[in-house]
Amino acid sequence: MKKITIAEILHLAADKYLASKINEYWYYGDEKEKYSCCAIIEAAMSLWNEDKIDSVEDRNELIKRTFEGL
Numbered sequence: 001m002k003k004i005t006i007a008e009i010l011h012l013a014a015d016k017y018l019a020s021k022i023n024e025y026w027y028y029g030d031e032k033e034k035y036s037c038c039a040i041i042e043a044a045m046s047l048w049n050e051d052k053i054d055s056v057e058d059r060n061e062l063i064k065r066t067f068e069g070l
Contacts (some may be wrong), residue, residue, distance in 0.1 A: 004062055006069045012046070013039040032066065040066055 017039035019032035024029040026032060033039040042049060048059040 003054070006066050008049075009040060009043055009062060009066050013043040016046070017042040037067070 013036065017033050017059070018036055019030065019034055022028060024030040024032045025034045027034075033042055044053070044059050044063050044066075047053045047062075053059045053062065
């Protein structure tokens with residue numbers, strides 16, 4: 001497995017999982033997150049679900065590394 005960089009996970013979180021407008025927020029009917037920390041977790045989950053992350057431990061390590069890097 002290729003090691004996913006902090007920049008890659010942040011780009012994915014911002015592009016696909018972070019709401020830029022209030023009506024994109026999941027509470028208002030869309031599927032995006034209001035807070036960047038939640039968007040990062042959703043992005044990591046999506047990579048794990050797509051088999052780009054091999055295990056739960058790798059996913060958790062990616063999340064931990066990203067939060068520590070910020």
